[in-house]
Amino acid sequence: MKWQAPHSLRARLLGFLIAAIAATAALQAGVAYRTARAEADAIFDWQMQQTAQSLRPGLAPAPDGAPPDDENFDFVVQVWTSEGLRVFESAARAALPQRAVLGFSDVRARGTTYRVFSLQTRSQVIQVAQDMAVRREMAAALALRTVAPIALMVPVLMLLVWWVVGTSLAPVARVGAQLAQRQADDLSEVAETGLPDELRPMVRELNLLLERVRQAFDAQKNFVADAAHELRSPLAALSLQIQGLRRAGDDAARDVAVARLSAGVERATRLVEQLLVLARQQASAAAGAAPLPVVLADVVRQAIETALPQAHARGVDLGFERADDATIPAHADALRILLRNLLENAIRHAREGGRVDVEVRRGAGAVVLAVSDDGPGIPPAERARVLDRFYRVAGTGSTGSGLGLAIVKSIADLHGARLALEDSPTLGGLRVVVDFPEDGRPA
Amino acid sequence: MRLLLVEDDTMIGESVRDLLAGEHYAIDWVRDGESADTALRAHAYDLVLLDLGLPRRDGLDVLRALRARKDRVPVLIATARDSVRARIEGLDAGADDYVLKPYALDELLARIRALLRRAAGRAEPAYAHGGVVVDPARREASVDGRTVVLTAREWAVLEPLIARPGAVLSRTQLEEKLYGWSEEISSNAVEVYVHGLRRKLGADLIRTVRGVGYTVPKEAP
Numbered sequence: 001m002k003w004q005a006p007h008s009l010r011a012r013l014l015g016f017l018i019a020a021i022a023a024t025a026a027l028q029a030g031v032a033y034r035t036a037r038a039e040a041d042a043i044f045d046w047q048m049q050q051t052a053q054s055l056r057p058g059l060a061p062a063p064d065g066a067p068p069d070d071e072n073f074d075f076v077v078q079v080w081t082s083e084g085l086r087v088f089e090s091a092a093r094a095a096l097p098q099r100a101v102l103g104f105s106d107v108r109a110r111g112t113t114y115r116v117f118s119l120q121t122r123s124q125v126i127q128v129a130q131d132m133a134v135r136r137e138m139a140a141a142l143a144l145r146t147v148a149p150i151a152l153m154v155p156v157l158m159l160l161v162w163w164v165v166g167t168s169l170a171p172v173a174r175v176g177a178q179l180a181q182r183q184a185d186d187l188s189e190v191a192e193t194g195l196p197d198e199l200r201p202m203v204r205e206l207n208l209l210l211e212r213v214r215q216a217f218d219a220q221k222n223f224v225a226d227a228a229h230e231l232r233s234p235l236a237a238l239s240l241q242i243q244g245l246r247r248a249g250d251d252a253a254r255d256v257a258v259a260r261l262s263a264g265v266e267r268a269t270r271l272v273e274q275l276l277v278l279a280r281q282q283a284s285a286a287a288g289a290a291p292l293p294v295v296l297a298d299v300v301r302q303a304i305e306t307a308l309p310q311a312h313a314r315g316v317d318l319g320f321e322r323a324d325d326a327t328i329p330a331h332a333d334a335l336r337i338l339l340r341n342l343l344e345n346a347i348r349h350a351r352e353g354g355r356v357d358v359e360v361r362r363g364a365g366a367v368v369l370a371v372s373d374d375g376p377g378i379p380p381a382e383r384a385r386v387l388d389r390f391y392r393v394a395g396t397g398s399t400g401s402g403l404g405l406a407i408v409k410s411i412a413d414l415h416g417a418r419l420a421l422e423d424s425p426t427l428g429g430l431r432v433v434v435d436f437p438e439d440g441r442p443a
Numbered sequence: 444m445r446l447l448l449v450e451d452d453t454m455i456g457e458s459v460r461d462l463l464a465g466e467h468y469a470i471d472w473v474r475d476g477e478s479a480d481t482a483l484r485a486h487a488y489d490l491v492l493l494d495l496g497l498p499r500r501d502g503l504d505v506l507r508a509l510r511a512r513k514d515r516v517p518v519l520i521a522t523a524r525d526s527v528r529a530r531i532e533g534l535d536a537g538a539d540d541y542v543l544k545p546y547a548l549d550e551l552l553a554r555i556r557a558l559l560r561r562a563a564g565r566a567e568p569a570y571a572h573g574g575v576v577v578d579p580a581r582r583e584a585s586v587d588g589r590t591v592v593l594t595a596r597e598w599a600v601l602e603p604l605i606a607r608p609g610a611v612l613s614r615t616q617l618e619e620k621l622y623g624w625s626e627e628i629s630s631n632a633v634e635v636y637v638h639g640l641r642r643k644l645g646a647d648l649i650r651t652v653r654g655v656g657y658t659v660p661k662e663a664p
Contacts, residue, residue, distance in 0.1 A: 228525070229523045230523075232523035232525075232543075232545055233523055234454075235545040236544035237452065237454035238545070239545040239548070240458035240459060240545075240548060241458050243458070243462055243548040244458050244461060244462055260454065263454065267454065
């Protein structure tokens with residue numbers, strides 16, 4: 001099973017801190033122990049040497065003499081004659097074998113290790129020995145004493161870390177509480193004040209996200225308000241047309257009323273359809289599907305085919321003026337909707353028996369789609385506004401949805417294309433130009 | 444009664460014009476704010492049916508200009524602007540009433556009658572003159588309890604006269620109440636309708652003021 005670090009920052013910090021302190025303490029204890037051992041060795045060795053030297057002038061052979069002052073360091077002193085006869089030992093219990101090695105040596109005897117110093121004089125061998133356990137214990141005590149303060153500091157450090165982590169993360173808890181208390185539609189900013197630098201980028205991104213959501217929300221609200229307003233007019237017309245039908249006195253009046261009513265239904269249907277197209281368009285733009293390569297002229301050809309009956313009904317000559325072979329990365333369905341709207345607009349506003357031209361032109365780094373008609377055109381002052389939802393040019397008497405160009409704009413934006421309205425130099429009416437970038441990076 | 448219809452939506456305009464014409468009103472229809480302003484300056488209307496979201500000039504703007512000229516013509520706003528603020532704004536700008544689209548035609552007609560009644564300085568829905576009672580809401584007249592049926596044209600001539608007893612209206616003024624712009628006026632139409640009314644309601648109701656026009660005399664108290 002894999003070990004996982006705890007998710008709490010506080011627990012993680014505490015864990016790692018304790019581990020680090022423990023490792024440091026262990027290292028320090030080890031170093032202290034080794035140093036103490038080395039120093040103890042040097043000091044005791046020197047003392048053993050001194051003791052042996054002090055016995056050198058000659059030790060009165062006194063088998064029952066008092067042992068020298070050696071209680072402190074558990075020194076064991078033995079003196080041998082040259083003949084190998086032990087003439088003195090400081091403690092009966094500490095009999096050590098005679099050693100031929102002169103100077104320092106370690107001897108194992110009676111279950112422990114002794115440090116032995118042997119000194120050869122003319123007549124005697126003096127041996128001074130010490131149990132190594134003494135040295136170990138002393139070094140251990142020293143090492144412990146150096147570690148003790150660290151051990152005492154551990155709880156203090158833990159409390160300190162606990163507190164620091166707690167106060168540093170308090171703003172996070174505050175942001176959390178603020179967000180938790182919010183109403184569903186409260187998309188205002190989260191305050192950045194008092195936040196640690198590490199968290200600030202996250203909160204900033206959150207605020208930017210909230211801002212985007214708020215804009216989308218507002219756009220939606222405006223759209224709904226506009227749509228509600230715009231839906232009322234066709235409904236009012238329908239309601240009045242029904243009254244007209246009901247009050248129609250004779251067949252002729254009834255025929256007029258029925259014709260008006262069906263026109264009203266058609267108009268309401270068209271408006272609802274266009275609203276749905278626009279809403280779907282915006283939703284799919286938000287979903288961000290990847291564009292695929294599309295041969296623009298092919299889509300245009302299909303769109304022209306679809307629009308032909310409508311064009312013929314008004315006697316409008318609809319056709320391709322120029323069709324360069326160009327592929328653009330595009331959303332084919334959206335592109336079809338764009339073309340349908342442009343063609344329908346052009347056919348509706350062209351003169352009766354007039355002409356609508358479509359061009360696909362490959363330019364430098366761009367593919368240009370242009371739809372021109374020979375209608376009245378749009379005055380320059382109105383050109384920006386006709387792209388707004390539900391805007392209709394005054395005096396055209398048009399009962400269109402007012403959404404066509406808004407849909408076109410939305411789809412053009414999706415493709416990173418530039419939409420421009422101009423005077424048509426050839427036909428004199430409106431010319432709508434959609435400038436697709438060839439690399440097609442959606443803006 | 445001559446009404447000005449200000450409506451930019453072709454479908455709504457057509458229907459309202461025809462339906463109101465069927466109710467014996469003479470209708471002039473304009474489709475934008477500038478034309479509405481021009482029409483209001485050029486003609487005296489009995490009532491204005493005003494849409495707000497108009498091309499070229501907003502309806503509220505037209506209304507404010509109208510009231511600034513101290514024109515007291517009743518104005519009924521009929522619009523799709525449904526917010527409380529828009530309604531308050533409309534009434535405070537000088538409108539007499541406010542209906543929301545889509546509205547029921549019968550309600551619109553009732554509101555028009557109410558405004559016309561108030562404009563004539565009355566509160567009671569029916570006119571009574573001697574033995575003649577005239578109820579505009581039901582378009583019914585009765586003489587001494589006997590119901591009489593009037594045609595729309597007869598009605599159009601009778602209503603402005605009986606609405607303000609004592610006032611004298613010329614033939615031209617009555618013709619204006621009878622026909623919208625687009626309609627052709629036959630030269631002696633008013634005389635024909637007055638003759639019909641006298642036959643149905645009695646000769647005393649409508650008097651001819653020679654060289655001036657016609658009047659319904661004020662009732663002796």
